[in-house]
Amino acid sequence: MFKFFSACRKESLILIRDLAGLVMLFIMPMIMVMILALVQEQGWSSLSKDPSIPVLLVDEDHDTLGAKIQDGLKSSNIFKIFTSIEGKPITREFAKEKIAKGSYNVAVIIPNGSTKIIRHKVQVMVTQIVSGIMMPVDNPFLDIQSNDSINIIIYFDPGIKGTFKYAFMATMKEYSMFIESSMIFGSFNTELKKMFPQYRPPKTEYKESVFFTEIFPAGKDEKAVPSTTQHNIPAWALFAMFFIVIPMTGSMIKERDEGSMIRIYTMPVSYFIIFMAKVSVYAVVCIIQFILMMLAGKFILPLAGIPSLTIGSNYMGILLMMIVSSLAALGFSIAVGTIARTHQQAAAFGVVSVVVLSALGGLWVPVYLMPEFMRNLATWSPLNWAHVGFIDLFLRDATIVDVIPQMAKLLAFFIVMISAALFYRRINSPINS
Amino acid sequence: MSEKVIIEIRDLVKIYKGSDEPAIKGISLDIFQGEIFGLLGPNGAGKTTTISILCGLFHATSGSARIDGMDIHSHLNEIKRIIGVVPQDVALYPTLTAWENLTFFGNMYGIRGIKLKEKIAEGLSVFGLEKHANKKIANCSGGIKRRINLIAGLLHEPKVIFLDEPTVGIDVQSRVVILDYLKELNHKGTTVIYTSHYMEEAEKLCSRVVIIDRGTVVSMGNPRELVAEHPEFKDLENIFLHLTGKDLRD
Numbered sequence: 001m002f003k004f005f006s007a008c009r010k011e012s013l014i015l016i017r018d019l020a021g022l023v024m025l026f027i028m029p030m031i032m033v034m035i036l037a038l039v040q041e042q043g044w045s046s047l048s049k050d051p052s053i054p055v056l057l058v059d060e061d062h063d064t065l066g067a068k069i070q071d072g073l074k075s076s077n078i079f080k081i082f083t084s085i086e087g088k089p090i091t092r093e094f095a096k097e098k099i100a101k102g103s104y105n106v107a108v109i110i111p112n113g114s115t116k117i118i119r120h121k122v123q124v125m126v127t128q129i130v131s132g133i134m135m136p137v138d139n140p141f142l143d144i145q146s147n148d149s150i151n152i153i154i155y156f157d158p159g160i161k162g163t164f165k166y167a168f169m170a171t172m173k174e175y176s177m178f179i180e181s182s183m184i185f186g187s188f189n190t191e192l193k194k195m196f197p198q199y200r201p202p203k204t205e206y207k208e209s210v211f212f213t214e215i216f217p218a219g220k221d222e223k224a225v226p227s228t229t230q231h232n233i234p235a236w237a238l239f240a241m242f243f244i245v246i247p248m249t250g251s252m253i254k255e256r257d258e259g260s261m262i263r264i265y266t267m268p269v270s271y272f273i274i275f276m277a278k279v280s281v282y283a284v285v286c287i288i289q290f291i292l293m294m295l296a297g298k299f300i301l302p303l304a305g306i307p308s309l310t311i312g313s314n315y316m317g318i319l320l321m322m323i324v325s326s327l328a329a330l331g332f333s334i335a336v337g338t339i340a341r342t343h344q345q346a347a348a349f350g351v352v353s354v355v356v357l358s359a360l361g362g363l364w365v366p367v368y369l370m371p372e373f374m375r376n377l378a379t380w381s382p383l384n385w386a387h388v389g390f391i392d393l394f395l396r397d398a399t400i401v402d403v404i405p406q407m408a409k410l411l412a413f414f415i416v417m418i419s420a421a422l423f424y425r426r427i428n429s430p431i432n433s
Numbered sequence: 434m435s436e437k438v439i440i441e442i443r444d445l446v447k448i449y450k451g452s453d454e455p456a457i458k459g460i461s462l463d464i465f466q467g468e469i470f471g472l473l474g475p476n477g478a479g480k481t482t483t484i485s486i487l488c489g490l491f492h493a494t495s496g497s498a499r500i501d502g503m504d505i506h507s508h509l510n511e512i513k514r515i516i517g518v519v520p521q522d523v524a525l526y527p528t529l530t531a532w533e534n535l536t537f538f539g540n541m542y543g544i545r546g547i548k549l550k551e552k553i554a555e556g557l558s559v560f561g562l563e564k565h566a567n568k569k570i571a572n573c574s575g576g577i578k579r580r581i582n583l584i585a586g587l588l589h590e591p592k593v594i595f596l597d598e599p600t601v602g603i604d605v606q607s608r609v610v611i612l613d614y615l616k617e618l619n620h621k622g623t624t625v626i627y628t629s630h631y632m633e634e635a636e637k638l639c640s641r642v643v644i645i646d647r648g649t650v651v652s653m654g655n656p657r658e659l660v661a662e663h664p665e666f667k668d669l670e671n672i673f674l675h676l677t678g679k680d681l682r683d
Contacts, residue, residue, distance in 0.1 A: 006540035006545075007537070009537075010526065014528055017528040018528065258522075258525075259524030262520055262524055263518060263520055263538065265488075266488045266518040267538070268541075
């Protein structure tokens with residue numbers, strides 16, 4: 001056992017002596033996680049908070065519809081509405097040109113007479129209803145179908161995300177439906193007043209009566225609201241954790257190139273002990289890295305207006321999940337470092353495979369948004385196992401038993417990787433590789 | 434030197450992956466306990482390959498080898514306890530100090546505690562390196578690195594020590610210290626197997642030498658006897674050139 005501790009001491013000393021490298025091991029992943037979380041927060045949840053998305057509004061209607069849409073867009077706190085630029089009212093052509101050049105993302109054109117058309121259509125419909133009450137038999141007016149329609153034009157920047165486009169369209173439809181409903185309500189009042197002079201319309205305006213309450217069942221804590229933070233922080237933290245493949249394989253190949261590993265092979269010590277010492281020391285690095293990234297998600301990112309990371313209360317589960325995730329990352333690194341012959345091979349294979357495994361594992365795009373084939377593939381990525389485990393612990397208040405399947409898979413991955421490395425070392429000379 | 438064979442090599446062949454030409458082609462030789470045995474040959478002759486097989490770094494393609502009566506395939510772990518290896522390159526951790534390097538390698542040989550400290554202190558003292566004990570290897574000169582490289586292979590007092598060109602690229606003073614120490618070790622009973630390109634050094638140091646070329650043994654014997662057998666050549670270097678030719682090697 002003292003050989004193991006001696007090897008651990010050697011690894012620790014080598015790491016500590018490279019202070020700049022050690023600082024980079026901790027600081028760079030934190031910077032990466034924070035920047036990616038910030039960027040994705042802006043990109044993915046741009047319809048939720050910051051009223052900074054500029055929208056050009058060309059109101060040719062100058063009536064209720066135009067005014068309501070403008071008020072609605074403004075009150076949504078998502079968009080910044082521009083009806084004029086440098087004191088000049090925006091025209092259709094100007095808006096189209098600006099969108100085509102990419103200066104703005106969205107422009108809405110409300111054609112002249114839109115409100116009149118809606119009003120007329122509603123008027124006809126309400127009149128038909130009232131006529132149906134008053135003169136239901138042999139009334140040809142009841143069968144007239146109004147084909148009037150308005151066409152609100154929306155220019156989108158071709159580079160805009162599909163999700164944003166659909167969300168914007170849905171918002172616009174919601175406003176126009178609300179306006180139509182309000183008009184129907186108003187027209188009914190007018191017609192009823194004509195029919196029954198004693199009728200007194202209610203003073204209240206038409207208001208929405210259907211509301212939605214979002215609840216995210218998450219164990220005991222239903223306040224845990226899913227956010228990009230909840231997806232991104234563990235996702236990018238795991239991504240960074242698996243990037244340990246670079247320093248780890250670098251250390252292994254350097255040891256081989258410098259000859260010290262060759263000397264070790266001539267000594268009465270098993271390669272497994274040397275592996276495990278390296279794994280143990282780097283596992284501590286991975287865990288500290290992960291904790292720092294979680295702390296950044298909890299305390300630093302909220303300073304930039306991003307929701308704080310919820311980590312639940314199962315700290316033992318989180319610690320165990322961190323350990324098995326680190327082992328999976330390090331087992332992979334040991335296998336790559338054993339098989340790769342040069343730094344270049346290890347770096348190229350390591351980086352590309354971590355990127356692929358993370359993309360497959362749903363770290364970049366949530367698994368549920370993937371096509372079915374990719375969803376099936378995702379279940380084979382160790383990063384997916386770790387991510388699912390952390391999400392369960394953070395948001396669903398999962399117990400250790402709940403995440404045993406993920407932990408078992410990560411541990412099995414580690415064992416397979418270490419076995420592969422040992423097998424490769426057994427059949428290949430350390431000098432050859 | 435005793436008559437006991439400490440290393441027995443029979444028909445050893447090594448063909449590297451992807452190569453048609455064997456690096457060593459059926460080498461057979463006996464090395465006796467207490468010898469300083471020189472493995473000589475031009476570049477690519479098969480010296481390092483032979484030593485690597487004996488140390489367990491390579492598997493031979495065919496043939497057998499025994500060290501102290503133990504087969505190198507079936508008793509490799511036992512063999513590793515009685516051999517010391519000083520690689521051609523300085524095989525030390527540059528960011529660790531001399532003491533830290535020696536402590537780690539001593540531990541890997543199974544030595545620890547006061548015994549290890551004493552062995553390290555003794556090794557540093559023999560080679561005049563006490564004041565460099567706490568210096569990082571990266572900051573040491575080539576000669577100091579070579580001497581620490583040698584100490585690292587001797588901490589466990591091996592029965593057999595393999596040295597792959599231990600004096601290459603160092604000053605005369607360091608070379609003399611190393612060679613004197615090897616003689617002293619040999620007087621204490623350690624068998625020394627040594628490769629070198631310095632014929633004069635081998636002629637003075639070795640009790641026997643084998644000249645290997647293109648993977649085969651071309652001559653073997655006591656260096657002085659070899660010179661005597663070839664009176665037309667005045668020294669071992671000329672015999673070596675006669676046997677291996679003057680063509681440049683890869």
